[in-house]
Amino acid sequence: MPQTTPSDMAFRWSAAAEQPDFVRHGHAVPAAGLDTAAALNFDGFSAYVAAPPPGALPGAFHVAANVALAAYPWNVCPILDVLTLERDGGESGFSVGIDDRGRPRFALVTLSGLHVVNGETALNLHQWHRLVFAFEPEVALSITLDGVEIGRTSISGRYRPSEAAQALIGRTRHEIIPTGPIRPYAHLPITVYFDGLIEGIAVGSGPAPATTAKVEGRADIAPRRLPTGPAGAGRFGATYEHLKYYDGWDRRWRVGEHPDVLVRFDKADYRVVFWRGTNYIPCWVSGDGIWYTNEFNETWGNGATGCAEPMSDKHCAYSHVRIIESHDARVVVHWRYALVDVLDVRPRKDLVSGWSDFSDEVYTIYPDGSATRSITLHSTQPMESHEFQESIVVLGPGQRPEDVLEIEPVTLANMVGQSHTYSWANGRPRHLPEPARANIAMINTKSAQRPYMIVSDAPCLTRDDGAQPGPLFPPYYHETLSEGQSFPWWNHWPTSDIPSDGRRAVAADRASHSSVLTGSEWADYKVTPTSRQRVMLHGLTTRKAEDLVPLAAAWLSPAPINGLSEGASAAFDPLEKAYLLSGSAELSFTLQASEASPVINPAFVLQGWAAGATEMVIDGQVRPEGENLRVGWRHSAERSDLIVWVELSATVPVAVSFRPRR
Structure with missing residues (x-):
């Protein structure tokens, strides 16, 4: 004292x-x-x-x-x-x-x-x-x-x-x-x-007492680490959890026992975290603790003060997450949120219905760590200025952007295997033009497991640059850089409760974030008068960006199905990254795999499947259930669907059948 x-x-x-x-x-x-x-x-x-x-x-x-x-x-x-x-x-x-x-x-x-x-x-x-x-x-x-x-x-x-x-x-x-x-x-x-x-x-x-005593001692302050659940690989699946940060922050939340969702994998030590501390904005977390997210829908103007986005929903009043499926074959998580500003105003309000902008995002996640992100923006003005993607690293206390990002933070690749890595050493580049029609982006974090995203390489309509021949990956604007920093750095999100849509961080004292790409644009999947939908394939990988071309091709140009059983139907759904099959108690077909349309760890949804116990036969050989073949059921009021995921890679035709177990 x-x-x-x-x-x-x-x-x-x-x-x-x-x-x-x-x-x-x-x-x-x-x-x-x-x-x-x-x-x-x-x-x-x-x-x-x-x-x-x-x-x-x-x-x-x-x-x-x-x-x-x-x-x-x-x-x-x-x-x-x-x-x-x-x-x-x-x-x-x-x-x-x-x-x-x-x-x-x-x-x-x-x-x-x-x-x-x-x-x-x-x-x-x-x-x-x-x-x-x-x-x-x-x-x-x-x-x-x-x-x-x-x-x-x-x-x-x-x-x-x-x-x-x-x-x-x-x-x-x-x-x-x-x-x-x-x-x-x-x-x-x-x-x-x-x-x-x-x-x-x-x-x-009077004067202050003279003292030369050296002050030593670490204070009794608990460490503050962003929560990721149990360490290491675990049972594949999604669970409801109560992820705890530190006592002073945790006790403010008026929530029950299961407010968060955690997805773990048995094949690798990484996970997907839907945590209220990030307002449920989903984050991929590598085994060494580097957090990354592809952002959300965002808009401006039309009654908003600054940005309207789920970052500003400090109490998660409009942001909710729920598990739709969790079984051996896959996980499906639904995240719904409103676009809201720091004053709790929801802009672009429809004058007749009173509805403002809301978004539904569905994450379909497979055991190999590949996942689709389906983003559906609901709006009276869906084609007006909205953002669909930003490459954000989330930092815990004690971390700076330079601690988790390489100085060459972005690699782009296209479908012919060309790639280019961009450096921020002399300032962020103004444009990322190479290679032509790039549709694969990798964020070079200081981890062996690096975030990637794959989108359609088709022409697209952008909000600022009009029609483009392919996707557009703009680097984050430089105006928010502080002196001496290579990357922008803010701490108004996550975990903060201040009413701000942007505060420059000056120290690694709080949770914070940084970005390298913002406002990425790619082809719409579906547009209606009141909605706009896009889809991406994303995850973490130890591969190089150009090595993801086969994975991209398997999703964007899936192997056609030939020789399907009479009376049955089949289609590939990029939203689920799965073949949808229906119409027969026993199905046989050929996946016409090729170099241009490879098969990589396919999933199948057998709609209305009534055969009960089922076996999968590949090229005449029964594939037993286990680590490399996983099944699960999706039940609804009207029918039950069998979900099958199999570890299989092929560039030549593959004969497949599903039949009652013998």
Whole structure:
């Protein structure tokens, strides 16, 4: 606890002592202190202490505090505040606190006006520090950090005693605007709360006590790691989970026991995470913990303040996720969301029905990790400006974009196997023109398992560039880059609750994100007067981008079916990446595989299948159920469908039949 002579004490608060005049608000829990047995853990969302302001301070005085930061504030946050400004009726008092970069700040009013000194050194996160702020009348304000002076400024005039009705520990007196806005009009004021530990605060008359004691000790702050469920490979399938981040964040959510969805794989150590901390925006997570998402639908204008997107749905009021199928053959997850801005406004509202823009995304995921993403935008204006894709890496506390992205972050490839890798070393390129008609994009994360997406290479209509002969992959615009950064970096999402659609990150203190591609365009799958649908194939891979051409061909130009049993029907559905079969109790056909239309791990949906136990025969050989052949059932009120996935690669015709098990 900071030491001050008791007879000279004007104010003293200790987390270890019961003090009736010091009232705790919000969520703050005890933690181990530096000098005493106890500190108070302020959660950064609601916790603060209100108290009577310090008594008379006729001459020199100082403020001493032991603090440890879990994250830097969104703007200057007081440790102790008794400062009033013009909005309160007049300037008086002082405030000591921490700015958005972790640097101490001392503001004080004298008869000559407001004086401010900023410390030149930032506090380390999760580390105890001893701070002393000193006022010498007509001489200086100074700040000492762990016995070393880090800030000093000359002042004039005597101290103007505080007229504040109460002292505040750990929060701002008024709402203020977070620093670092991308779009100031969509970056709104908040009350800023202290995120970390405060052991005690003492305000004493006279000069600050001299100290040379070295401050050491890691603070009692739990690690903050983005949740991914159990480590390692696991049973293939989707499960409802309660994925936990850290206590102060978790306890704010008004949810039940199963709010999140986790998809795991038995063939590889990666997963797909649908977590409320990302507003259910689905993320592929590699075995070494690198998070990636292909974004969502987004729009602008038409009543929106800034961007309208699921990122802004801080309480997941409109964003929901549910498991449609989960069995040995595949997983199907449905994510539905509204396009909403930071003021909870849903733009593009239909004047007749009152409906605004909503989106349904369906993820069909197979045991080999390949997955389709079907995106259906529902809108009165579906062909107006909407975004369908952005390549985003999600970063946990302690990570910067450069920690997870290679300086050559994007490789594009086309269907003839040409590829080109782009470097951001000299700034992000303005265009990515090579190779021609590229439809495969790989994001080069610092992992062996890298995200990829495959789209149709057909001509497409883009929102900004009109008709194009093939897909378009624009690099993220450079205007949001901060000095010295190779990649843009923001922390208004994920896990944040601030009303902002863009805040520049300045430190790796919070969860954050970065992008390299934005607004990718490709051919629509289906358009109606009130909807627009697109589909992609995506996942994680250890292969090179150009090596994904056969996978792309198997999906975009699937092997035709010939010789189908009489009375049966067959079609390939790219939304499910599966052959749909119906019409017979026993099916036989040939997959006409070729170099141009290969077969790679196909799936089959036997619609209305009534044969019960079934066996699959490939080129005359019964393929037993197991790791390489998996089956599952999809039941509805009208029929039951058998789903079959098989590990099989071929560029020559393959004879296939399904029949009752013998």
